[in-house]
Amino acid sequence: MLKIDNLKAGIEGLEILKGINLSVKKGEVHAIMGPNGSGKSTLSSVIAGNENYEVISGSISFEGEDLLDLDPDQRAHKGVFLSFQYPVEIPGISVSNFIKAAITEKRKVLGLEAMSAKDLLLKMKEKMDLLDMQKGYLSRNMNEGFSGGEKKRNEIFQMAMLEPKLAILDETDSGLDIDALRVVANGVNKLKNSENATIVITHYQRLLDHIIPDYVHVLHNGRIVKSGGKELAHELEKKGYDWITKEADKKWG
Amino acid sequence: MKQEQLSEDELLAQVTSAEYKYGFTTDIEADTIAKGLSEEVVRIISKKKNEPEWMLDYRLKAFKEWLEMEEPDWANVDYPKPNYQDIIYYSAPKQKKTLDSLDDLDPELKKTFDKLGISLNEQKRLSGVAVDIVMDSVSVATSFKSKLAELGIIFCSISEAIQEHPELVKKYLGTVVPARDNFFSALNAAVFSDGSFCYIPKGSRCPMELSTYFRINEAGTGQFERTLLIADEGSYVSYLEGCTAPQRDENQLHAAVVELIAMDNAEIKYSTVQNWYPGNKDGLGGVYNFVTKRGICYKNSKISWTQVETGSAVTWKYPSCILKGDNSVGEFFSVAVTNNYQQADTGTKMIHLGKNSKSTIIAKGICAGKSNGSYRGLVQIAKGAKNSRNFSQCDSLLMGDKCGSHTFPYIEVKNNSSQVEHEATTSKIGEDQIFYCNQRGIGTEEAIALIVNGYCKDVLNQLPMEFAVEAQKLLEISLEGSVG
Numbered sequence: 001m002l003k004i005d006n007l008k009a010g011i012e013g014l015e016i017l018k019g020i021n022l023s024v025k026k027g028e029v030h031a032i033m034g035p036n037g038s039g040k041s042t043l044s045s046v047i048a049g050n051e052n053y054e055v056i057s058g059s060i061s062f063e064g065e066d067l068l069d070l071d072p073d074q075r076a077h078k079g080v081f082l083s084f085q086y087p088v089e090i091p092g093i094s095v096s097n098f099i100k101a102a103i104t105e106k107r108k109v110l111g112l113e114a115m116s117a118k119d120l121l122l123k124m125k126e127k128m129d130l131l132d133m134q135k136g137y138l139s140r141n142m143n144e145g146f147s148g149g150e151k152k153r154n155e156i157f158q159m160a161m162l163e164p165k166l167a168i169l170d171e172t173d174s175g176l177d178i179d180a181l182r183v184v185a186n187g188v189n190k191l192k193n194s195e196n197a198t199i200v201i202t203h204y205q206r207l208l209d210h211i212i213p214d215y216v217h218v219l220h221n222g223r224i225v226k227s228g229g230k231e232l233a234h235e236l237e238k239k240g241y242d243w244i245t246k247e248a249d250k251k252w253g
Numbered sequence: 254m255k256q257e258q259l260s261e262d263e264l265l266a267q268v269t270s271a272e273y274k275y276g277f278t279t280d281i282e283a284d285t286i287a288k289g290l291s292e293e294v295v296r297i298i299s300k301k302k303n304e305p306e307w308m309l310d311y312r313l314k315a316f317k318e319w320l321e322m323e324e325p326d327w328a329n330v331d332y333p334k335p336n337y338q339d340i341i342y343y344s345a346p347k348q349k350k351t352l353d354s355l356d357d358l359d360p361e362l363k364k365t366f367d368k369l370g371i372s373l374n375e376q377k378r379l380s381g382v383a384v385d386i387v388m389d390s391v392s393v394a395t396s397f398k399s400k401l402a403e404l405g406i407i408f409c410s411i412s413e414a415i416q417e418h419p420e421l422v423k424k425y426l427g428t429v430v431p432a433r434d435n436f437f438s439a440l441n442a443a444v445f446s447d448g449s450f451c452y453i454p455k456g457s458r459c460p461m462e463l464s465t466y467f468r469i470n471e472a473g474t475g476q477f478e479r480t481l482l483i484a485d486e487g488s489y490v491s492y493l494e495g496c497t498a499p500q501r502d503e504n505q506l507h508a509a510v511v512e513l514i515a516m517d518n519a520e521i522k523y524s525t526v527q528n529w530y531p532g533n534k535d536g537l538g539g540v541y542n543f544v545t546k547r548g549i550c551y552k553n554s555k556i557s558w559t560q561v562e563t564g565s566a567v568t569w570k571y572p573s574c575i576l577k578g579d580n581s582v583g584e585f586f587s588v589a590v591t592n593n594y595q596q597a598d599t600g601t602k603m604i605h606l607g608k609n610s611k612s613t614i615i616a617k618g619i620c621a622g623k624s625n626g627s628y629r630g631l632v633q634i635a636k637g638a639k640n641s642r643n644f645s646q647c648d649s650l651l652m653g654d655k656c657g658s659h660t661f662p663y664i665e666v667k668n669n670s671s672q673v674e675h676e677a678t679t680s681k682i683g684e685d686q687i688f689y690c691n692q693r694g695i696g697t698e699e700a701i702a703l704i705v706n707g708y709c710k711d712v713l714n715q716l717p718m719e720f721a722v723e724a725q726k727l728l729e730i731s732l733e734g735s736v737g
Contacts, residue, residue, distance in 0.1 A: 048692050049691070049692075050688055051684075051688070052684070071691070071696075072688060072691035072692055073690075073691045073692075073694050073695060073696045073697070075692075076691065076692055076693055076694035077694050081692075082692050084689065084692075087689065088683065088685050088686050088689045089686075090686055090689070090690075090703070090704060090707055091707050091708065092706065092707025092708055092709070092710035092711075093703055093704070093706070093707035093710075098693075098703070101695055101699065101703055102690075102693040102694050102695055105694045105695050105696065105699060106694040109694070141707070142707075158693065162693065162694070
């Protein structure tokens with residue numbers, strides 16, 4: 001589904017990603033872990049097409065198509081979803097109106113008829129139940145006055161509504177207390193199926209107790225320096241990152 | 254890398270190049286008099302309209318006052334002063350007879366409205382809106398009149414009111430905006446050609462939104478509309494006014510006067526969508542919109558002004574309320590968009606005279622391109638207006654770094670039991686907001702439309718439903734290329 005080849009990218013002339021290789025297949029959950037500043041958020045931004053980041057070389061293909069060739073909204077239409085680490089506020093636009101706009105645009109591009117208001121509301125209700133959300137959410141303005149946890153829940157709610165093929169969860173656990181974490185993780189698990197894939201970006205192991213990854217990758221200094229199964233996450237939890245990063249530094253300098 | 258996200262500059266270039274979509278003229282024969290303004294012209298206008306003596310006297314007096322006045326230049330706008338002798342002061346579309354129904358409308362006129370996306374029949378049928386169309390200067394069609402007449406509501410052109418209801422016109426015309434009020438109101442009083450008149454009798458609630466579409470049509474013709482709206486004791490009316498003008502290369506002067514009178518316990522809601530031709534993207538052409546709008550509130554009454562201003566090259570407009578009666582309420586909700594080289598100096602005056610009077614001002618400015626937008630507002634609380642309150646909020650949204658936004662609040666409070674609050678913010682549409690929307694599959698243009706609509710929500714919510722939709726569409730068109 002997603003294939004990243006020797007991707008080098010950066011911001012304002014500074015190279016942050018120094019050759020990323022990653023392959024994600026349908027039905028898989030990948031965790032990308034790493035210390036602060038290792039390039040985790042840069043990677044998610046580049047996949048989503050944030051114009052502040054510059055791709056220096058390498059490629060990203062998504063279902064056989066060159067993703068770098070597409071605008072961010074086109075990538076979204078193809079089924080790429082990013083759950084933001086810091087979701088922005090959009091004053092005056094309700095959650096329901098925002099989601100309606102997103103779904104309408106996508107359906108327009110795919111040549112589908114607009115969803116009826118009734119169907120849309122029913123779907124929203126179903127997905128809100130999944131995430132244990134109060135009905136009042138829908139009429140609140142996008143992220144305005146939301147707590148950290150509410151913002152993250154709102155991200156996963158949009159993901160549930162948009163049903164992406166590839167979901168990238170960027171530090172979705174930060175700002176969540178343990179109960180909210182469980183609800184959100186539970187929601188993500190229920191949305192998982194054999195046709196979609198998830199990339200979980202996180203600093204801590206705790207989210208991975210709830211969302212069990214098939215693969216764990218350690219990102220350090222712009223490179224994936226170690227990959228393994230879910231047991232790697234437990235090892236990191238016990239031993240920290242040092243043993244891996246030191247080894248890597250010796251190799252890459 | 255081929256990924257072509259628009260940079261902010263490119264985005265700006267797009268916004269700046271969005272062209273006015275309503276640029277077309279209707280080919281209708283018009284009855285026009287020669288250019289220029291003199292006592293003779295005033296007499297001709299009055300005569301052509303078959304006006305009574307008192308009306309002619311009113312005009313002549315206003316004309317004499319105008320001669321001694323000077324065009325104001327305190328506003329934060331810069332434009333070549335019009336040559337008042339180079340303007341045609343009267344132009345009426347030639348219509349053989351007055352119309353009973355919209356079906357009898359001139360096919361050319363109909364086409365114009367269709368192009369604007371305003372189907373009168375549709376509106377008549379679906380939304381129950383009575384429409385009094387002012388094409389150039391003379392009303393050509395009035396609908397729902399008989400239905401309103403049953404309730405004793407008078408809704409007609411001002412010319413007709415002068416003929417049919419002289420006692421009302423004589424009693425109220427010029428009482429809220431006297432001819433000598435300012436240069437443009439004097440000019441209007443002298444030469445106004447037509448406009449709307451509305452009277453709601455005691456205790457009645459007007460069952461439908463009253464609406465008028467104005468258009469400037471004849472090349473080089475100034476528009477001097479006159480609107481007089483009287484809500485008698487305990488009555489209610491919601492009035493809609495919308496404007497679009499065809500594309501022109503020379504500047505067109507529009508100096509309207511609107512007077513509202515809300516008697517005891519009455520309520521008037523006056524909504525405007527203004528979309529006069531703003532000039533092209535190089536700042537050439539466009540309408541000068543110098544309007545005096547004012548209402549007077551008697552005891553326990555309320556006047557609410559809502560305006561969405563997207564057009565005109567230069568706007569000079571301050572819909573105001575004189576809160577004369579105790580417990581009276583004045584409101585002003587405004588969205589003013591300027592793009593390209595547009596200039597707008599707009600705001601309101603809330604004059605508190607009555608005790609416990611209340612006023613609310615919500616002004617939202619959106620500036621793009623190389624435009625200049627100013628909010629100018631006066632809140633004046635007289636000594637006797639004990640326990641009065643005002644709340645003002647003035648926000649500006651800037652797009653790019655070539656436009657300017659200014660706020661000129663004036664506050665005068667002459668007693669110590671009143672409260673005045675003023676809040677102001679300035680913001681920019683953030684790239685991170687646009688990217689967030691993009692990531693959800695919402696394209697950049699739609700994203701900006703969404704963000705702008707959200708920003709204007711408090712004002713758009715004040716508009717009647719059908720009008721709000723139209724206003725939203727207009728915001729989109731006005732800031733097309735990036736804003737909606």
